[in-house]
Structure formats: C-alpha cells, structure tokens
Amino acid sequence: xxxxxxxxxxxxxxxxxxxxxxxxxxxxxxxxxxxxxxxxxxxxxxxxxxxxxxxxxxxxxxxxxxxxxxxxxxxxxxxxxxxxxxxxxxxxxxxxxxxxxxxxxxxxx
Amino acid sequence: xxxxxxxxxxxxxxxxxxxxxxxxxxxxxxxxxxxxxxxxxxxxxxxxxxxxxxxxxxxxxxxxxxxxxxxxxxxxxxxxxxxxxxxxxxxxxxxxxxxxxxxxxxxxxxxxx
Numbered sequence: 683x684x685x686x687x688x689x690x691x692x693x694x695x696x697x698x699x700x701x702x703x704x705x706x707x708x709x710x711x712x713x714x715x716x717x718x719x720x721x722x723x724x725x726x727x728x729x730x731x732x733x734x735x736x737x738x739x740x741x742x743x744x745x746x747x748x749x750x751x752x753x754x755x756x757x758x759x760x761x762x763x764x765x766x767x768x769x770x771x772x773x774x775x776x777x778x779x780x781x782x783x784x785x786x787x788x789x790x791x
Numbered sequence: 792x793x794x795x796x797x798x799x800x801x802x803x804x805x806x807x808x809x810x811x812x813x814x815x816x817x818x819x820x821x822x823x824x825x826x827x828x829x830x831x832x833x834x835x836x837x838x839x840x841x842x843x844x845x846x847x848x849x850x851x852x853x854x855x856x857x858x859x860x861x862x863x864x865x866x867x868x869x870x871x872x873x874x875x876x877x878x879x880x881x882x883x884x885x886x887x888x889x890x891x892x893x894x895x896x897x898x899x900x901x902x903x904x
Contacts, residue, residue, distance in 0.1 A: 690831070716892065725795075725881050725895035726834075770834070772893075777822060777841075777885065779893065783833035 685709050688771055688782030697791050701758040705771035705782045708752065712773040712780075715747050717756045720768045720784065729769075730756070761789045794818070795896035797882055803902045810869040812899050814882030822885045823865035824893065825849075825857065827878040834881070840865055872903045 688705045695701055703717075714733050718726035730745040732738045738745045744757040754773070758765055768786050772779040798813035814823065824839040826849075836849030838857040846857050854876060858866045865884075869876055879900050883893040 718895075723898070723900070725883075725898045726893075727895065728892055731892060778824075778836065778839065781834045783831070 685780050686771065686773055686782045689785055690783055692786040692788050694788045694790065695761055697761060697763060697789055699761050699789070701756075701761050701765070701787060701789075703756040703758075703769050703771075703785050703787065705754050705773075706752055707754070707773055707780075709773075709775070709780075710749075710752065711775040714774045714779075715745070715754050716772040716774070716779065717743075717745055718770040718772060718781075720770060722767075726770055758787075761787075763789050763791055765789050795882055795884055795894050797880075797896040797899050799899050800897060801900050801902075803904065804872050805904055806873060808869075808872050808903075810872050810901070810903075812867040812869075812880055812882075812901070814865045814867070814884075814896055815863055816865075816882075816884040816894070817863065818884065818886065818894070819862065820884035820886045820894075821862070823859065824883040824885075825855075825865065825867045826881045826883065827851070828881055828898075829878050837867065872901075874903050877901060877903045 716731040717729045719729045720726040735749045742759045746755040768784040770784040771782040795816045825837040826834045840846045840859040856868045882896040
C-alpha cells in the first residue's frame with residue numbers, strides 16, 4: 683500500500699460546481715498537510731497547508747483534515763475554468779514531504 | 792516572494808551526452824531538492840541537499856549526481872543521458888524554519904533522443 687493515495691482523475695465538472703479532491707494516507711506520523719496546484723507545463727505552487735485536524739479556509743478553497751480517518755480533502759467552491767489544473771496533496775512528518783500523484787481537474791464553461 | 796529559477800525550460804539532448812540542470816533560489820533556503828515528474832508516477836525525489844557541499848540520495852538517484860557549491864545553487868548532472876531520463880525535472884527549496892512548504896521552480900522538460 684502506498685503511503686499516500688490520490689485518484690488521478692480526470693475529474694470534469696461544469697463551471698460553478700463545488701469540487702472535492704481527496705487523499706488518503708497510511709502513516710499516522712504525518713503532521714502537516716498541504717495542497718499544491720500545478721498548471722500544465724509549470725511547477726507546482728503551494729495552495730494551502732495545515733497542521734491540524736479540522737478545516738482551513740482561504741477564499742474559495744477549504745482544506746479539511748481528518749487524522750482519525752487518515753483522510754484529507756480540498757474543496758473548491760464556485761469552480762472556474764482557471765481552476766483547471768492538477769492538484770497534488772503532500773504530507774509530511776519530517777522535512778521531506780510525501781506527495782500524492784495528483785488529480786487532474788477540468789472545469790468546463 | 793520566494794523565487795526558484797531553473798536554467799532551461801526545454802532541453803533536447805542526445806543519448807550519452809552529459810547534461811547539466813541548474814537551479815537557483817533567492818530566499819537563502821538551506822534545503823534544496825531535485826525531483827522528476829512522469830505521467831502516472833508523480834513526483835519522485837532524486838537528490839536533496841540540506842547544506843552547502845552536502846547531498847543525500849533520494850528515491851531514484853541512479854544515473855544522476857548533484858553539486859551544491861553555493862547555498863543558492865543546486866545542480867543536477869546526468870553523466871550520460873539515456874532515453875529513460877526523458878522527463879520533467881523540478882527543483883524545489885525550503886527554509887529550515889518552514890520545512891513543510893516547498894517552493895518549486897518552473898521545471899525543465901528534458902527530451903533525450
């Protein structure tokens with residue numbers, strides 16, 4: 683079993699939809715949780731990070747962590763075509779995070 | 792804002808050539824990383840460095856070497872390029888006080904013919 687599992691998609695949604703992206707993990711030692719966004723042919727950029735269970739909100743984005751279930755989510759409200767990208771989760775307990783393989787999101791007008 | 796730059800966006804090389812990929816960061820970060828990214832395989836760590844002249848192997852170091860002579864610069868070297876090294880190469884850096892947040896460069900897309 684891989685340490686971090688993430689469905690590669692693609693996930694295709696209409697503009698304005700609420701998007702849910704998820705990762706599951708097996709290592710309970712992970713202490714911090716991040717989401718990166720990667721546009722085609724670009725490097726990943728940090729979107730959100732959190733240390734604790736619960737929700738963290740930033741504009742249209744909400745990161746949710748459930749340590750008891752070893753499950754993290756990223757919600758995107760009012761999705762836009764500009765949100766079309768690959769979203770990678772990353773989890774860490776030391777200074778080298780473990781990345782999921784990424785979920786490709788397509789938001790069509 | 793942290794800026795991580797990579798020397799080339801696209802490179803085409805021949806099998807057997809020696810290839811240098813360079814990465815520079817401007818935030819005085821101690822830690823620097825080289826990844827490769829392939830469809831279906833995600834990000835895989837090649838090498839990392841936590842200080843000048845220090846290097847540690849990642850998950851897939853075979854066929855690669857690195858050099859870190861200055862804090863801001865981390866080079867990845869393909870001693871003898873092979874077609875299976877065709878990939879997207881990404882450099883990243885983090886500071887000791889914020890090790891959880893990696894800042895990535897734009898990537899170098901390498902094609903080995």
